[in-house]
Structures are given as C-alpha cells and as structure tokens.
Amino acid sequence: MRLEPVANPTLLRQLGLPALALCATVLVAMALALLAGADPFAVLGQILTGALGSRLAVLETLNRATPLIFTGLAVAVAFRAKLWNIGAEAQLYAGAIIAVLLGTGAMGAPFVLPVSAVVALLAGAMLLLVPVLLKVRLGVDEVVTTLLLNFIMALFVSYLLEGPLKDPMGMGWPKSPALIPEARLPRIVDGLRLHWGFALALIAAGIVWLIQTRTTLGFEMRAVGANIRAARFAGMPVNAVLVKTALLSGGLAALAGWSEVAGAKGHLSLDLSPGFGYTGIIVAMLALLHPLGVVVTALFVAGVFVGADAMSRAAGVPTYIADMLLAVALLFMVLAIALTRVRVVRG
Amino acid sequence: MSETALGAEVVLRLDQITKRFGRLVANDAISLTLHRGEVLALLGENGAGKTTLMNILFGHYMADTGSVTAFGQPLPPGQPKAALAAGIGMVHQHFTLADQLTVLENITLGTESLWSLGRGRAAAREKVQSLSRDFGLAVDPRARVSDLSVGERQRVEILKALYRDARILILDEPTAVLTPQEAEALFQTLRLATARGLSVIFISHKLHEVMGHSDSCVVLRHGRVVGQVATRDTDRRALAAMMVGAEMADSAVAPGVAGPVRLSLRGIRAGALRDVSLDLRGGTITGLAGVSGNGQAALADLIGGALLPEAGVMQVDGAPVLQWSPRAAIGAGVGRIPEDRHKTGTVADFTLAENAVLETYATRFSRAGLVDWAAVRAHTERLIAAYDVRCPGPEARIRLLSGGNMQKLILGRVMEETPGILIANQPVRGLDVGAIAYVHGRLVAARDAGAAVLLISEDLDEVMGLSDVIHVISEGRLSPAFARGALTQGELGLWMVGHGFGEGAAHAA
Numbered sequence: 092m093r094l095e096p097v098a099n100p101t102l103l104r105q106l107g108l109p110a111l112a113l114c115a116t117v118l119v120a121m122a123l124a125l126l127a128g129a130d131p132f133a134v135l136g137q138i139l140t141g142a143l144g145s146r147l148a149v150l151e152t153l154n155r156a157t158p159l160i161f162t163g164l165a166v167a168v169a170f171r172a173k174l175w176n177i178g179a180e181a182q183l184y185a186g187a188i189i190a191v192l193l194g195t196g197a198m199g200a201p202f203v204l205p206v207s208a209v210v211a212l213l214a215g216a217m218l219l220l221v222p223v224l225l226k227v228r229l230g231v232d233e234v235v236t237t238l239l240l241n242f243i244m245a246l247f248v249s250y251l252l253e254g255p256l257k258d259p260m261g262m263g264w265p266k267s268p269a270l271i272p273e274a275r276l277p278r279i280v281d282g283l284r285l286h287w288g289f290a291l292a293l294i295a296a297g298i299v300w301l302i303q304t305r306t307t308l309g310f311e312m313r314a315v316g317a318n319i320r321a322a323r324f325a326g327m328p329v330n331a332v333l334v335k336t337a338l339l340s341g342g343l344a345a346l347a348g349w350s351e352v353a354g355a356k357g358h359l360s361l362d363l364s365p366g367f368g369y370t371g372i373i374v375a376m377l378a379l380l381h382p383l384g385v386v387v388t389a390l391f392v393a394g395v396f397v398g399a400d401a402m403s404r405a406a407g408v409p410t411y412i413a414d415m416l417l418a419v420a421l422l423f424m425v426l427a428i429a430l431t432r433v434r435v436v437r438g
Numbered sequence: 439m440s441e442t443a444l445g446a447e448v449v450l451r452l453d454q455i456t457k458r459f460g461r462l463v464a465n466d467a468i469s470l471t472l473h474r475g476e477v478l479a480l481l482g483e484n485g486a487g488k489t490t491l492m493n494i495l496f497g498h499y500m501a502d503t504g505s506v507t508a509f510g511q512p513l514p515p516g517q518p519k520a521a522l523a524a525g526i527g528m529v530h531q532h533f534t535l536a537d538q539l540t541v542l543e544n545i546t547l548g549t550e551s552l553w554s555l556g557r558g559r560a561a562a563r564e565k566v567q568s569l570s571r572d573f574g575l576a577v578d579p580r581a582r583v584s585d586l587s588v589g590e591r592q593r594v595e596i597l598k599a600l601y602r603d604a605r606i607l608i609l610d611e612p613t614a615v616l617t618p619q620e621a622e623a624l625f626q627t628l629r630l631a632t633a634r635g636l637s638v639i640f641i642s643h644k645l646h647e648v649m650g651h652s653d654s655c656v657v658l659r660h661g662r663v664v665g666q667v668a669t670r671d672t673d674r675r676a677l678a679a680m681m682v683g684a685e686m687a688d689s690a691v692a693p694g695v696a697g698p699v700r701l702s703l704r705g706i707r708a709g710a711l712r713d714v715s716l717d718l719r720g721g722t723i724t725g726l727a728g729v730s731g732n733g734q735a736a737l738a739d740l741i742g743g744a745l746l747p748e749a750g751v752m753q754v755d756g757a758p759v760l761q762w763s764p765r766a767a768i769g770a771g772v773g774r775i776p777e778d779r780h781k782t783g784t785v786a787d788f789t790l791a792e793n794a795v796l797e798t799y800a801t802r803f804s805r806a807g808l809v810d811w812a813a814v815r816a817h818t819e820r821l822i823a824a825y826d827v828r829c830p831g832p833e834a835r836i837r838l839l840s841g842g843n844m845q846k847l848i849l850g851r852v853m854e855e856t857p858g859i860l861i862a863n864q865p866v867r868g869l870d871v872g873a874i875a876y877v878h879g880r881l882v883a884a885r886d887a888g889a890a891v892l893l894i895s896e897d898l899d900e901v902m903g904l905s906d907v908i909h910v911i912s913e914g915r916l917s918p919a920f921a922r923g924a925l926t927q928g929e930l931g932l933w934m935v936g937h938g939f940g941e942g943a944a945h946a947a
Contacts, residue, residue: 305811307804314796318785324744324776325796326765 100431108431112423119419120412127408134406141401142394148401150285154355156386156393158183158364160292161347162371163378163385164299169219169340171303171380172316174226174333176219178237179344180368181244185218186211186345188248190352191256191267191359194274203274208349215345216338218244223337227330241368249361256359266360276354288350292386295343299382302339312336344368373421379428392417446474449637450495450526450606455504457490464490465501466661472606477628477638479648479669481681482658488641489531491658492608496528497521508606527599531610533591535583542566542579545598562601569600573630574623589620596627607631609640613647625651643681643729645674645935657681678935679928691882693922694906697721699756700859700890701741701772706750709736712914714750718859718890723881724919725905726894728934733914734894735777738863741892742774743767755858768797773857775848777864777894779841783848786837790829791818793836794851817854825850826876842873849880860884863894878904898927898934912936 120138121131142152162179169176189211193203222236251257252265260268276286303309311332314322323329347367352359374392378384399413450472457465465487472478482488493499495506497518506513508524521528535544546562566579575593583591592612599607607628613621628638628651642648648655649669657665657680665680697720706714710733718724728734739745740752743764752759754770767774776783784793795803795814803814818832825846829839836844845865852860862881866874881904885891895901901908908925910917910933917933925933932938 305809306807307800307809308807310792310799310809314785314788314792317787318781320782321785321796324742324764324774324782326743326763326768328765 104431108427109424112420112427115423116416116420120416123412123415124406124408127412129406129408134402134408134412137402137405138395138398140398141405142398147284148397150283152390152394152397153285153289155397156389157286157289157292157354158347158351158367159370159374159389159393160289160296160386161350162344162367163374163389164292164295164382165215165340165342165344165347166371166375167378167380167382167385168299168303168312168343169336170316170375172312172333172336173319174223174316174336174340175234176237176337176340176344177234177372178219178222178240178244178368179340179347179371180364180366181237181240182215182218182341182344183348183351183364183368184244184248185214185341185348187348187352187359187363188251188256189214189345190270190274190349194270194353195268196271198274199271200273203271204276204353207274207353208346211345211349212342215341215343215348217341218345219337219341220334223334227333245361248359252359252361258358264360267358269358270353274353275357276350286350286354288354291346291350295346296382296386299339299343303382308332308335344371347371370417373417376421377424395420446476448472449474449509451507452491452495453505453507455491455494455501455506457487457494457499457501463661465494467504468658468661468663469504470656470663470666472637472639474637475632475635476654477632477640477652479652479655480639480641480658481643481645481648481655481677486658486681487661488658489610490661492528492610492639492641495521496526496608522602522604525603525605526608527596527602527604527606528608529592529595529599529610529612531612531614533595535591535594537582537584539583540579541577541581541583541586541594541597544583544594545579545601549602566597566601569597572634573597573600574627589616589623592616592620592624593627600631605636607636607638609638611641611643613642613644621647643935645677648677649674675928675932678931681931691878691904694721694723694882694885696906697888697890700754702751702753703740704751704753706740706747706752708740708745708747708750709733710914711736711740714914714916716909716916717919718892719907720858720888720890721885722906723885723891723893723904725901725908726892726911727898727901727908727930728896728911730896732911734863734911736914737911738774738777738861738892738894741767741772741859741861742776743772768855769801771855771858773852773855773860773889775845775852775860775862775865777867779844779848784836784844787835789833790822790827790836790839790847791815791832794818794821794832794847797851798855821847821850821854825853825880842869842876845869845873845877849877853880853884856887857884857889860889860891861894862891864896865893866895866897866900898930902927902930910934912939915939 117135121135124131124134141148143149162183165179165182166176190207193207193210198206218240219237222233222240225231225236226233249265252267256267258266258268276288279285279287279290303313311322311327314327315329315332319329348363351363356363370392374385374389377388395416396413399410402408403410448471452468452470455465455468456463468491480488490499494501497516497520500516508526511524513524514520536547539547542563545566563579570576575597577590577593577597583594586594596607612624616624632638652669654666654668655672655677656663657677659681699717700720701718703714703716714737726734726737736745740747743762743766746762780786785796791814794817799809803810803817815832821827822829822832827843827846827850829843836847865877865881869877881891881893893901893904906922908920908922908930910930912934913936917938
C-alpha cells in the first residue's frame with residue numbers, strides 16, 4: 092500500500108469525500124447510542140429536534156454558536172499564517188474580565204459598550220502578543236506558551252472571583268457582580284433570546300474574510316503561512332506579519348468572552364466557557380480555516396452540543412456523546428480532506 | 439596498492455546501466471568493471487550521475503535497462519538485501535546510524551534474529567573487535583553513537599559493512615566530512631582491506647585523493663562515462679579536463695558592451711564568504727563558476743538582501759549600502775531568480791497571479807492597504823503572454839506548472855521591473871532544452887538592455903557560453919576576474935577544485 096498524489100481532484104472527489112465523512116460520523120453516533128442502550132434512530136432524531144426543532148432550540152443553537160464563531164475565527168486567522176494559537180481560551184477570559192471591569196459601574200452609557208469591546212479586543216491581543224514576541228525574538232514554541240497561558244488564565248480568573256472581583260451579594264459563590272444594564276448587549280429583536288453578539292460575530296467573519304482576500308496584510312498572512320521561505324525571500328516583513336496576525340487572533344478570541352459576559356450571562360463565573368477556546372480549533376479545522384466556513388461549522392458544532400443536551404435529558408444517553416461526535420467528525424473530515432489530495436494504491 | 443589488481447578476477451560488472459528521471463538521463467549506458475583487490479575512484483561533478491549509479495548498484499533504485507553482476511551472479515534489481523547478501527556494503531555520505539544505540543548495537547542491528555536475545559552478543563563483540571583490529575578501525579563497541587566524532591561514525595559504518603561480510607565496499611564521498619588526518623586513516627584502512635582481497639569503489643571529486651589512493655578512475659559527465667583510465671597512466675590535469683569536459687563552449691552569444699559598475703563588493707565577509715571583492719558592471723554577464731556549496735548561496739543571498747555582511751563594503755550604483763533586506767534590494771533595483779523555484783521562488787498553493795506579484799503587491803498593486811486584484815490579473819495575463827508561460831490561466835495554482843513554465847513566470851516577474859542588477863542563481867537547473875534556450879536568451883536580452891547580470895551555475899558550459907567575465911568560487915573565496923576565453927575549461931576546473939587561490943589554499947588542496 093502506498094500513497095499517490097492526485098493532481099486535479101474532481102468535484103465529486105472534493106465534495107463526495109467530506110459528505111462521506113459526515114455519513115460515517117452519523118453511523119458512529121448511532122453505534123455509540125446503541126452502546127449506551129438507546130434506540131439509535133430516536134437518539135439521532137432527538138439531537139436534531141433538540142438543535143433545530145423549535146424556535147427556542149434554534150435560538151439556543153445560535154446563542155451557543157456566537158462564542159464559537161469568534162474563537163473559530165481567532166484560530167482560523169492564526170492557523171492560516173501557521174501561527175499555532177492554542178490559547179483562545181485564555182484570550183476569551185481576558186475579554187470577559189474587561190467586560191466585568193468596565194461594565195460594573197466604571198463607565199456609563201453610551202460609551203461603556205463600545206469602549207469595553209475595544210479594550211477587550213486589545214486585552215486579548217496583548218495576551219497573544221507575549222507568546223508571539225517570544226516566538227519571533229527567541230524562537231520559543233508558541234504551542235507550548237499559548238497552551239500554558241490557558242491554565243495561568245484559569246487560575247487568575249479563579250483568584251479574581253474569589254478576591255477582588257467577587258460579588259459581595261453572591262452568597263459566597265465565586266462569581267462577579269452583575270453588569271449594569273447599560274453594559275449589556277441588547278437583544279436583536281425584543282422578546283427573542285438572541286443578543287447582538289451573534290450579529291457582531293457574523294460581521295467579524297465578514298471583516299476577517301475581507302482582510303484575508305482583499306488587503307495586503309491578508310495576502311502577507313496567507314503567504315507566510317503557505318511558504319514562509321518564499322515570503323521572506325519576496326521581502327515580506329514576516330515578523331511584523333506574525334505580530335499583526337497575533338493581534339487580530341487574540342482580539343477575536345477576546346470578543347468571544349466579552350460577548351458571553353455582556354450578552355449571554357451578564358456576569359463572569361468560572362464556568363463561563365465550557366472550552367469554547369479549544370472547540371474553536373475544531374470549528375476552524377472543520378471550516379478548512381475559511382472565515383465564512385467558520386460560521387457554518389460553528390453553527391454545526393453548536394447544534395450538536397445543544398441537540399445532545401436535549402437528547403441527554405430525554406434519552407438518558409450522556410452528553411459526552413457530543414464531544415465524541417465532534418472528535419469523530421473532525422477525524423473523518425481531516426481524513427476526507429487528505430484523501431481528496433492523495434489516493435491509496437495497492438502494491 | 440603495490441600489488442596492482444588489474445588483471446585479477448572480476449568481482450563486479452555493471453553493464454549498460456541507464457536510468458532516467460523524467461526527461462533527465464541520470465545514467466546513460468554506463469558500464470564498468472571492478473577487480474578483486476582494486477580501488478576504483480568514481481569521479482565527476484555534482485549531478486554527473488555518480489550517486490545514482492551507486493544507488494542502482496546497491497538496489498535503492500531500479501535501472502531502466504542494464505544489469506549488475508557480482509561475483510559472476512546476476513544481481514536482482516531493486517533489492518538492497520540481495521546486494522548485501524552478495525557481499526556489497528555501502529557507506530553513505532549521510533550516515534545511517536541510530537544515535538541512541540551503542541556501536542555494537544548499530545553494527546548488529548538487523549543481523550540478529552528476534553529470538554537470539556543477546557545470546558550471540560559476546561560472539562558479536564568478539565567479531566567486531568577482531569574486525570577493528572584487522573582493519574585499523576579503532577572504535578569502542580560499547581560507546582554510544584551520539585558521543586562519537588564524525589570520523590568514528592564513519593568507522594562504525596565501515597564496520598557495519600564488514601560485519602556483514604562485505605567483499606565490495608562502496609563509499610560515497612567518504613572524505614567530504616573528514617579532517618585530513620581522518621582521511622589519511624581511512625585510506626590506510628582501505629589499503630588493509632584491499633590487501634585482504636576486498637574491492638573498493640569510492641566516489642570523489644577531489645583529484646589529489648584519487649591520484650593518491652586509487653588504482654583506476656572512471657570519470658562521469660552528464661550521466662555518461664567519459665573515460666576509464668589506470669591511475670598511474672594519468673595526471674590531475676587530464677582528469678580535471680575529463681571531469682569538466684573537453685568540448686569548447688559555443689560562443690554564439692556576442693559579447694556585451696560593458697557599462698558602469700552597478701554593484702561592488704570590497705572585502706566582504708558574510709556567511710560562507712571569505713574576503714570577497716567583486717564588481718558587477720552594466721551590460722555585462724558575470725559568470726560565477728564553482729562546485730555547489732562553496733559560497734554561491736551566500737553570495738546570492740548577500741546581493742539579494744537575505745544576508746547581511748559581517749565585514750566589508752557593499753555599494754550599489756556608487757552609494758554604500760546601509761539598510762539591507764530583500765525589500766531594500768528589490769527597491770534598489772536588484773532582480774533575483776532564486777536557486778530553488780519551488781521553495782523560495784514561489785508559493786506552491788498560490789495562483790499564478792498571486793505569485794506574479796509576490797514582490798510588488800505592496801508597491802505597485804495596492805492602494806490604502808487594499809490589493810487591486812483586477813490590476814494584478816491584467817498584469818499576470820500580460821506576463822503569461824509576454825513570457826510564453828503555458829498554463830490554464832492566472833487563477834491556476836502554480837504547483838500545476840512544469841519547472842520551465844514556473845521559471846518563465848519568475849523570469850517575467852523579475853524582468854518586468856527592469857532590474858539594474860540581476861542575480862540568476864542556477865536559472866536553468868532541471869529545465870528542458872527549449873526552456874534553457876529561452877531563459878538564456880532573456881538573460882542576454884537583460885544584459886543588452888544595460889543590466890548587470892550575475893550568472894551562478896555549476897555547469898561550466900553554461901558559464902563559459904554566456905559570460906563576458908568569469909569568476910570561480912571555491913570555499914568562499916573568489917578568483918580574479920577572467921575575460922571570456924582567457925582560460926580553458928581544464929584551467930577553470932582546477933580553480934574550481936581550489937588550485938590557484940594562492941596562500942591559504944595550501945591546506946585545502
């Protein structure tokens with residue numbers, strides 16, 4: 092058995108293989124359900140209706156997709172330049188902290204929302220700037236530094252919530268005081284539980300897409316990622332490009348945390364993010380790092396989580412099935428993408 | 439070597455070996471014979487086909503036609519195991535040792551069966567120690583390979599072959615990594631080996647080694663045997679002439695009209711370059727001849743902005759260069775045709791259009807940070823037409839193009855900026871005849887338009903055919919400038935292997 096490159100993959104190959112991956116994922120999901128002692132078709136149906144079956148379900152899916160679009164974009168932007176930002180989780184919390192710091196009375200309307208958004212963006216950018224400067228100046232592997240910053244940040248947030256940012260009225264729970272109403276993101280439509288964070292996430296995806304395809308910076312980011320030697324030879328300021336990429340990526344991830352606090356939750360607690368930063372990696376990879384694709388895959392991933400929650404309540408199958416499903420989906424999708432470019436030949 | 443082995447039993451015969459890689463004929467009907475107790479030197483420039491031939495012999499490649507016979511038995515093609523079993527041992531230029539294992543473990547690796555579990559270990563150590571003694575290969579069997587010097591590692595490689603009862607040893611440029619003392623010890627070992635009836639083939643392009651330590655020489659050039667001679671019947675000059683080819687370069691290219699000095703280097707030290715001084719004049723093609731890896735890359739990087747001088751002065755159009763980078767070089771009118779068009783010249787996953795503006799997107803094709811893709815597209819279509827790039831269109835990925843068409847796009851990208859200084863590093867490597875003629879024509883056209891062209895090439899024919907002025911580079915030093923036709927190929931070949939550089943060259947020769 093050996094691998095042979097396929098020079099010009101046909102459209103069938105390019106679309107059929109990912110579709111096949113999706114089917115295989117569904118089959119594995121059904122097998123898992125069977126293993127848990129439930130009816131596989133019922134489980135599948137409950138996931139589907141749980142994610143899309145009612146207005147409430149759809150809104151919940153959109154709400155859940157919002158932070159995933161931001162972190163997915165953050166990862167997609169960085170990975171496109173081959174800057175391995177594994178620290179979206181930490182940058183997310185940086186944005187969340189800013190939302191609390193500025194949103195609990197430090198400023199009033201009408202400035203608090205735009206100012207806290209911009210400051211949150213800068214905070215996330217600064218948090219990623221440190222590992223990138225270490226990479227550019229000293230060759231320190233950013234995978235390690237960004238990953239470890241996640242743990243440092245988690246402990247820092249824990250300290251804040253037990254100390255300086257602890258809600259005095261919180262009955263001893265480690266949570267921050269609630270944001271003032273002026274600092275909250277309003278709902279897009281009155282009466283519907285969907286805040287403006289979702290719209291901002293869509294706008295962000297559009298902006299990132301424009302940056303990557305229309306600007307010189309986007310051209311440089313893609314060139315640095317695709318062939319850093321050629322980029323350097325052509326005279327591109329490679330280090331500056333990496334720093335700018337980091338600022339954009341960190342800022343986007345921070346907006347995820349900012350919009351969760353200002354939009355969905357209204358306060359900061361330790362369970363603000365069930366791993367949105369890490370899930371952003373899956374979202375970005377499934378989207379092949381395309382910023383508009385990120386919106387689609389974020390909705391898919393959010394739907395799986397929301398659907399699995401609902402299914403779990405009804406069918407008694409653990410929600411962990413959602414994590415397994417996404418992991419399987421990612422593996423199959425990566426394999427499918429690889430197989431569009433090479434074929435396996437016997438002998 | 440005293441008891442010369444010619445006339446002894448033939449142990450190895452290569453018959454009409456031909457190997458093609460695409461359009462490149464790496465080996466063209468090569469035949470050679472090796473006798474018992476003989477040391478045969480395989481000579482040739484880089485790319486002459488030496489390593490390919492040895493890889494066929496050892497079964498790493500399969501020849502398209504031809505056969506190998508060892509000790510009277512035909513060797514099945516493409517099976518390294520069969521070559522090992524027939525008593526052929528190979529020592530590669532890049533060693534194939536496991537760093538974390540001991541010398542003994544490396545030597546026995548792959549020879550002991552899974553079940554013996556160290557039972558044969560004492561016997562193996564015994565055998566290795568007696569081999570080291572007999573062949574003068576001092577190395578501690580218990581030492582870890584990662585702790586060994588390069589010379590010791592090579593001894594382990596030779597022991598590995600001897601341990602498998604090799605009767606024929608093949609060494610690929612064995613002295614390239616050795617100090618002169620280690621090299622002398624190696625040749626001592628080879629003498630001991632031939633005295634015991636082993637036969638040796640060693641690949642080299644160092645003439646003094648070949649003259650001093652071989653019984654016969656086979657010279658390859660462009661994949662063909664250009665000569666097989668007994669070493670005592672030849673001399674260095676004759677071998678050098680054979681290596682670089684005796685045919686005269688066609689001087690179809692009319693000489694250029696030399697203009698002012700566009701770029702000058704004085705006493706430059708940078709990377710591999712040692713005290714290099716050079717003038718590039720407008721309207722002149724300056725050829726740089728030399729075996730690859732002697733500082734050509736550093737010189738191209740220096741002028742192209744990728745390498746900064748550690749000492750010395752660089753001037754462009756009479757003004758000393760202070761801030762230097764690829765972007766500064768491009769801004770100063772330096773056009774660069776890189777040595778590796780796949781890795782440094784282009785971004786494989788980008789389209790032709792994106793690759794066409796890799797150097798100029800910021801200066802010529804954008805406004806307020808936005809790329810003007812319509813203009814880029816129009817520009818690329820112009821390039822495709824003007825430089826005869828055969829491709830599906832400007833939106834095609836450049837990885838789909840042949841080397842020649844890729845090079846034409848790079849050529850167009852550079853020439854459209856009408857560079858005052860043009861660095862062409864191996865501009866025709868791997869191209870077919872038609873593309874070569876096209877690229878050469880464009881270089882001459884650039885010269886006639888007044889550019890100072892620096893042509894870096896390992897192919898002496900190319901350098902001699904196009905250049906108005908020739909320098910030879912060897913171990914980071916630059917020879918004086920020679921006018922076209924001032925030196926013969928043989929004389930240039932001697933400069934290439936380090937002769938003529940005066941004091942400081944003594945230890946290298």
